[in-house]
Each structure stands twice: as structure tokens, then as C-alpha cells.
Amino acid sequence: MSLETLLKESRERFEDELAEFLAIPSVSARSEHKDDMTRCAEWVSAKLGELGMKAEVLTTPGHPIVYGELMEAGPDAPTVLVYGHYDVQPVEPLDEWESPPFEATVRDGNLYARGTADDKGQIHIHMKALEAYREAKGTPPLNLKLLFEGEEEVGSVNLEDFVNDNVERLACDAAVISDTPMLAPDLPSVCVGLRGMVYMEVGLKGPRQDLHSGQYGGAVVNPANALARIIAQLKDDEGRISIPGFYDAVKELTAAEKKALSEIPVTEEKFAEEAGVSATGDGEAGVHWLERIWARPTLDVNGLLSGYTGEGAKTIIPATAMAKVSMRLVPDQDPKAVRAAFEDYVRSLAPDGVEMTVQIHADGMPWGADPEGPLFRAASAAIDAVFDREPLFIREGGSIPIVPMIEKVLDTPVLLLGFALPGCNLHSPNEWISLDLYHKGIDVMTRLYDEIAQEYAS
Ligand code: BES
Ligand code: MN
Ligand code: MN
Secondary structure, X not given: OOHHHHHHHOHHHHHHHHHHHHOXXXXXXXXXXXXXXXXXXXXXXXXXXXXXXXXXXXXXXXOOEEEEEEOOOOOOOOEEEEEEXXXXXXXXXXXXXXXXXXXXXXXXXXXXXXXXXXXXXXXXXXXXXXXXXXXHHOOOOOEEEEEEEOOHHHXXXXXXXXXXXXXXXXXXXXXXXXXOEOOEOOEOEEEXXXXXXXXXXXXXXXXXXXXXXXHHOOOOOOHHHHHHHHHHOOEOOOOOEOOOOOOOOOOOOOHHHHHHHHOOOOOHHHHHHHHOOOOOXXXXXXXXXXXXXXXXXXXXXXXXXXXXXXXXXXXXEOOEEXXXXXXXXXXXXXXXXXHHHHHHHHHHHOOOOOEEEEEEEEEEOOEEOOXXXXXXXXXXXXXXXXXXXXXXXXXXXXXXXXXXXXXXXXOOOEEEEOOEOOOOOOOOOOOEEEHHHHHHHHXXXXXXXXXXXXXXXX
């Protein structure tokens, strides 16, 4: 059977198997899902085994890593490392899901469930591409190393150790990752830039316990008020971040890069509509909206907690207040330097009468690539064959901390070729993937094997 026919005839079977994968609640942030994480890793590993790979579940101090190798093409053929993550984000708020988050449900040609786009559906694209290729054409003309982690959504700390400790084992000519969106269903995209990140938590402790706000208000410093004042001083009225030295290492876009960005065929109106907002005016005044997301650093409060938030009124001065604050970084900002600058600055803003704690949850380097050479030529050809057009080279505002590390430690070019869409509700209720793009993704990957083999042979 031709590969084309096989892909057509396998659609339902692939979708059913993906639904099985999505049914395992692999939420890495929650300790109650620890066993589900192991079960999910074992599920993936078993599937890789069925594809003829030498696959194993490797334990770490956190969640397991799944690693599989298929080295049948031999030492003269190129070796490609595929990375992805089988962990997903928590699903709350549950009542906003139109169908249960771990029951894959099709609506309007899209498959809904947590992890469809980020990243289980995209891992599955790689698994099924290999399966289809082997069934239709036999052993692919390249060696494959598949590396799937369970801690991407919580910072990839143990994977970083694993990569550092296994440089030879993971040695490759190219890395391919599907964990990003394309710009639109008819605009296949290769992502050539990701932002880095520093994720901090700031706690304030005031009185020993909550106090009557009439008896004490006016004398005792209120941690909620104090935290609000601190947060308000993190950015100025023009949307610039006020931390001293924060912009020192930021690389400005060149005029050519700015021009390319202004020609990207998506509109701010469509973007606002997908986000469900009436305006997109955050960030630095006078800077193009795409540049603000792709190429400028940001600071955002991700969570706030303090005082009485139940029904009705309760007059207190809360004992504590807490904020989770993340910063997205761009080349050439250094997470370590930004973290230190943030901590110094917020500490300088803490008033007497409260005690401050500052801790870090995650960090990662920003990343940028030059889309040139055999890997990107191969990607363009494979994409063109399926989408009938060349890919756009875009940046993204999100972060994948392991990408710059893989590039540097394994000394390999990285291709970010993903099949999600901007409105896919990553990290939100009702996450989905377009089934059309899921199947096109599988098709692209089977062609990428041949294209890479050809490019690297010549
Ligand atoms: N797949 C995303 C990264 C992403 C999202 C890239 C959107 C491009 C566009 C990844 O799973 C993710 O969510 N990463 C985290 C990293 C953090 C936990 C260190 C992120 O960006 O918040
Ligand atoms: Mn992801
Ligand atoms: Mn994610």
C-alpha cells in the first residue's frame, strides 16, 4: 500500500489511539498525578517498542523521561533527535470545559482535550509518522532518537541534567521539535525564536494573623496593599519594565527584521478576537504588537493571593499576600542576571512592617536561530509538498527552556515545526488541535525523513 493510501486509511485508527493517550491525566505540576505520569511514560514507551524502537522509561528525581532509538539506517545516515513533552498543564477551571478535559471529543473538525496541542497530540504526530513510514516503505533513511519528557511545563530541570549527562547518547545531526503553533491553517510556520523566562514568587508576611481592619487599619501595614504597590512599581505608564538594568542586554530588531515582521499576514484584530479581548494595548507604547510578543521582554503577574475572597464582606487586614510573577526574556538577556535584578528591586520596595520572601520557580534562556542550511531546506521541501507553499519563518512569545540547551550542549541545529494554531487554547480550558493539521503534520514528518536523508547525503 502506498504511504498516501495508508495515511488516508489510518486516520481513524490514529485518532482513536491519540484519544487513549489523552485520557491519561499527565499533569506534571500536581503530586496527585504522580502515578499517572509514570503510567503515561510507560504508555508512550510501549508504543515506541511496537514501532521497533529500543525504548525505555528512565526515572529521574521528578517525572520519568521516555527515550527510544531506531538506528537501523546505519552510521552513514544522518541522525535526528525528536524532542517533545508528554506532561500537560492543570485543567482548572473545570466548569469552563465544554467536554471533559481527558475525554477527547471532536467538534467542527477539531479534537478537544488537555494536551491535544501542547504537546501530546504533537508527540503523537511523530510516533504515527514513524509507524506509517515503516508500514508503507520500511526502515526510514535516517536514524531516530525520540526523547519525551514529563516536566516541560514545570521547567525541565531533570531533563537538563539528563542532556548534560548523555551528550554522546543523544548525539545527532539535527533536532526536530513540534511544540509550537503555525500562524494560520494555510500558513505553515517554522519558529526561529522563543522567549526565555524567569518565574518568581514574592510573599509578604505582616501581622501574626488576620486582624480587625477597624481596630488596626491605619497603623498596621496591610500586606495586600503593600504587594499591590510593589506590583504597580514594576512597570511604568509607558509599559516599560522599571527594574534597573532590565533592558541592558536586550538586542533590538534590525530594520529588516522589523520590516519582515510588519509584513506577516495576520491582523491584530483577528488576534484580539481569538484572545477574547477588545484591545491589545499592553506592553511598550509605539512598538508593533507582534514585536511586543516575539521580540520584547515582558513582566506579568500570573497569580495573586491574599485576604478574604469568599462570599460577602469580611473586614480584615490579611496576615499575608503572595504574587507569582513571570518575565519573558529575549536575546541576549540572561535569566540569572534578570532574577538577581528583580529580587534586588522588589526587596528595595518592601515597606517596614512586612517580611518579604522571594523564590524562583523556573528559568530558561531566550533562543533565536538562523533558518539556513540543510535542515531548514529539508523542512521547506517537506512542508511545500503537503501545504503547497513554503513555510513562514516566525518567532513565538512562548518558552521551551530545553531548546537553547539542546542546541548548545548537543551542538546541533534545531527545527521547531509545529501544527497547533494561535487559538488552540494552550494552558486554557477547551484546548484543541485541528485534525486536518494533525494528519498533515504526520504527512510532513514522513516526507521530512526523506528530505533530511537527501540533504545530508549530498
Ligand atoms: N509549547 C509551549 C511553548 C510555546 C507556547 C511556544 C506557545 C510557542 C508558543 C510550552 O509547553 C510551554 O508552555 N512552555 C512554558 C515554559 C515554562 C513553564 C518554563 C511557557 O512558555 O510558559
Ligand atoms: Mn509545549
Ligand atoms: Mn505548555
